[in-house]
Amino acid sequence: MRRGVRSDSPGVVEATRESRQEASTETDRQAAWWQDAVVYVVYVRSFADSDGDGIGDLDGVRSRLGYLELLGVDALWLTPFYVSPMADGGYDVADPRAVDPVFGDLDTFDALVRDAHAHGMRVIIDLVPNHTSDQHEWFVQACAAGAAGPERDRYIFRSGSGPDGQQPPNNWVSAFGGPAWSKISDGSAGEASQWYLHLFSPEQPDLNWNNSEVREDFARTMRFWLDRGVDGFRIDVAHGMAKPAALENMDPRAAESADTSAYFDPRFDNDGVHDIHRHIRAVLDDYPGRMAIGEVWTFDEDRFSRYLAPDELQQAFNFLLSQAPFDSDAIQEAIYRTLDAAGRAGRLPAWTLASHDLSRQVTRYGGGAAGDRRARAMALVQLALPGAVYLYNGEELGLPDVDLPPGVLADPMTRTRTDARGRDRARVPIPWEGTEPPYEFSAAEQAWLPMPADWSDRTVAAQLEDPDSVLSLYRSAIELRRTVLDSTDGTLEWSTAPAGCLAFRRSGGLVCVLNASGAPVPLPEGEVLLASAAVTDGTLPTDAAAWIR
Template sequence: MRRSSDLPQEIADESAWWRDAVFYQVYVRSFADANGDGVGDLDGIRSRLGYLELLGVDALWLTPFFTSPMADHGYDVADPRDVDPLFGDLAAFDRLVAEAHEHNIKITIDVVPNHTSDRHAWFQAALRSAPGSPERERYVFRDGGGFDGSVPPNNWPSQFGGPAWTRVPDGQWYLHLFAPEQPDLNWENPEVAADLARTLRFWLDRGVDGFRIDVAHGMAKPRDLRNVDPRAELGSGVRHDNAVDPRFDNDAVHDVHRLIRKVVDEYPNRMAVGEIWVKDDARWAAYVRPDELHLGFNFRLLEAPFDADAVRAAVDHSLNAVRGLGTPPTWTLSNHDVPRHVTRYGGGALGAKRARAMVLVELALPGVVYLYNGEELGLPNVELPDWALQDPIWVRSRHADRGRDGCRVPLPWEGDTPPFGFSGAAGTWLPQPNEWAGLTAESQLEDPGSMLSFYRHALELRKSNAAFDGEELEWYGAPAGCFAFRRKGGGLICALNTSGGPVPLPPGGVLLASGPMDGNQLPPDTAVWLV
C-alpha cells in the first residue's frame, strides 16, 4: 500500500537495499524463451530465476516488454501499461515479480518518457488532427522552413542517423530524436507528465521495486529549438555537451525527475536510476540531487579502454560526480547499446582475460554494479550476417553502421548446437554462433576455472567479506600501466596491471585473482584482490 516512510527520506535512503546492489540487466528478447517462438519472454525469465539466484545478483533490470510494434525492439512503446503478447501478459508479469521476490531478487523495469511509438493512440490522434490542436500539443510538431515549409525546422540529427524530423501530409514536421517511429513527447504539456505518473503508479502497484529511466537526459527541449553546433559529437552511446548539443540535458529536464522522485517516494523502499549520457560531471550530478533520481548511470568506466590511467580517471570522475550528494556511484562495463567488453578489450582469449580483470576492478569499487546478461558467460559480440541485422541504426545509416545487434544475440544455456536451450524453436530472433557451444551456462557451472564460476565467486566475496566496507578509496603509488587502491573502512586492496610485464604485488594476502599469479608478481592483463 502507498505510504510515505515515517523516516526522513535522506535517512531511509542511507540503508536502502539498492545502495550497494548488484543489478543484472535482462534484455528480455534474448534471455530465455518459454513459448518456443524464438524470442525471449517473461515466463522464460521466471524459468531461470534459480540460475540468477545462484549467480548472486540482488535485482533485475528488465528492458521494455510493453505493447509495441517493435520498430526499436520495444523502446517504441504503444501502451506503457500493458505487456506485449510477444512477451506474455500481465498475469505472466505478476508471476515473475512474485517468484523473483521469493528468490530474494528485486525487479526493476524500464520506462521510456522521451517518446512513444508512432502507433500510440495519442500520436495516431495527432496525425488525424489539425496543426495547433490539443492532440498535436502532446508531441513536438513544427512548421518547416523555406518558402513552402519543405525544410526541416532545424538541423537536429537523429541518434540513429538521418534527420530528427519527419514531415506529415499536411506539411508540418514532427521531432524524433531516435527513429521516425518514435515521436518525441512535448514535456511542456501537463497531460504528458500526468500520464507518466499514472504509468509509474500502475507498475509500482504491481510490486516493481524500481525503474530505469530511458534517455533520462532527454525529454526537455529548448523553446527556440536552436541548431546543433557542428562541433558536437553525435550518435547513440555518446556523452552529450549541452553547450553545443541542445537536444539533450536541458535544465527543464530536472522538473521531470522531480516528478518521478515524488511518485516513487510514495512507495517505501523503491528506487529510480537514470540513463544519463552527459559529459560534464557537475551537470551529470544534477540528476541525482536529493529530490531527483536515486541513482544515475555513469558511463565513464564503460567508455574507458583497457589502460590503467584511463580506468583510474574514469573511477575518479565517477566518484567525484556524486561526492557530497549522498548517493552512491554506479558502475557498468556493458549494456544492450554498446559492444560487449570481451570484444572491446581485444576479443578472444586476450579480451576474456582482460574482462576478468576489469570485473574485479568494478566489483571492488564502492556503490552499485550493473551486469549485462551474458557477460558472466564471457560472451563476445557476434559478427552477424547482413541479412540478420534488425537494429534501426542499420537502416537509418544506409548500412554504414551495423548497429547494436551483435551484443543482443540470445544467450546459450545448454547443449552443443544452437539454440543452446534458449528456445524450443530451431531458429532464434538473432542467430547464435556454433562456437558458443563452449560458453553455455551448463558447460561452465561445474568448471571452477570458467568465467561463470569466477563471477559467482567474486559476487559472493563482495557480498560476504567485510573488506568491501567503506565508500572512499585511497590510491597507492604504482608502476606505469598499473594502479592499486584500497577501500577505506574495509581495507580491500585491488590492483590492476595493464602494462606489458609483471609488477610487484602490494602487501597483503591474495583473496581472488583474475588469472594465474606469478609468485609475488602481478602478471600483465590481470587484477587481484588482497586483504
C-alpha cells in the same frame, strides 16, 4: 600522479564521506537497498524463451530465476516488454501499461515479480518517457488532427522552414543518424507543412513534457507498475525529455559525440529536465523503498550531479568507465571522475561496463584471448568499487560481440547509419547448455538472432562446474563483495602502483590491483582472495587483476 588524478584522492574521500552521512540519516536504512546492489540487466528478448518462438519472454526469465539467485545478484532490470511494434526493440512503446503478447501478459508479469521476490531479488523495469511509438493512440490521433488541434500538443510539431515549409525546422539529427524531423501530410488544404521531432527513429515521436496530459499519464504509468510490486525504474534517455522553446540549431559535431557536454547540443541535458525528474520523484516518494536510475549521457561532473539532487533520481549511470580503453591511466581517471560526480550530490555511483547499447567488453578490449583476459580483469575492478554494479546479461559468461549477416539485423541504427555495425551484435541470446545453437535458449531451431556455432564452451552449463570459468569468477567476486566489502562505505584510497598498473584500497583492507602494463608485476604482500588469472611466485600476469587482503 596520473593525468591529474591525485594518488591520495582526497576529493573522493570527501565526497563519499558526504554520501555515508546521507545514508546514516535515512529513516529506514533498508530503503536504500540500491546503494550497493548488484543488479542483473535482463535483455528480455535474449534471455530465455519459454514458448518456442525463438524470442525470450517473461516466463523464460521466471524459469531461470534459480540461476540468477545462484549468481548472487540482488535485483533484475527488465528491458521493455510493453506492447510495441518493435521498431526499436520495444523502446517504441505503443501501450506502456500492457505486456506485449510476444513476452506474455500481466498475469505472467505478476508471477515473475512474486517469484523474483521469493528468490530474494528485487525487480526494476524500463520506462521510456522521451517518446512513444508512432502507433500509440495519441500519435495516431495527432496525425489525424489539424495543425491547431490539441492532439498535436502532446508531441513536438513545428512548421517547416524554407519555401512552403519543405525543410526541417532546424538542423537537429537523430541519435540513430539522419534528420530528427519527419514531415507529415496535413489533413486539410491550405495548412503549412508540419514536421514532428524524433530524436531516435521516425517511429519514435518525441513527447512534449510541457503538456499536462503527458505528465499525468506518465505518473499513471508509474503507479500502475508500482502497485504491481516493482521496486524501481530505469529511466530511458533521462537526460532528454526537455526541449528548449527556441529549438536552436545544434553544433553538428555533437552528432558524433557520446558526451552531451562536449559541444552545444540543445537536444539533451536541457535545464528543464530537472523539473521532470522532480515530478518522477514525487510519485516515487509515495512508495517507500522504491527507486529510479537514469540513463544520463553527460560527462560534466557538475551537470551530472544535478540529476542526483535529493528530490530527483536516486541513481544515475555515468558511462565514463564503459568508455575507457584498457589503459590504467584512463581507467583510473574514469573511476576518479565518476566517484567525484556522484559525490558532489552526496551519492554513490552506479557502475556499468556493458549494456544492450554498447559493444561487449571482450570485443571492446581487443577481442580474442587478450579481450577475454581483460574482460575478466575489469570484472574484478568493477565489482571492487563502492556503490552499485549493473551487469548486462552474458557478461558473466564472457560473451563477445557477434558478427551478424545483414539480413537478420533488427536495430534501426543499421538502417540510418550505413557505417554502423549496430547494437544487435551485443544482443545475441544467452547460451544455456548443449553443443549446438540455440543452446537451450529456445526449443525453436533458431533464435531471433543467430547464435555462433563455437559457443559450447561459453554456455552456463559448461561454466558452472569449472572453477576457472568466467562465470565462477563472477560468482566468487559477488560473494566476496558481499562478505568482505561494505560497498556503501565509499572510501577508496589509491595506492602506489608500477607503471601501467593501478591499485586501490577499500574497506576491510581489500586491495584491488590491475595490471595493464604488458608484463608481469609483483603483487603487494597479503592474502590473494581472488584473481582473474593464475598468480604464481607472487606476480600478477599482464591483463589481469587480483583482490588482496
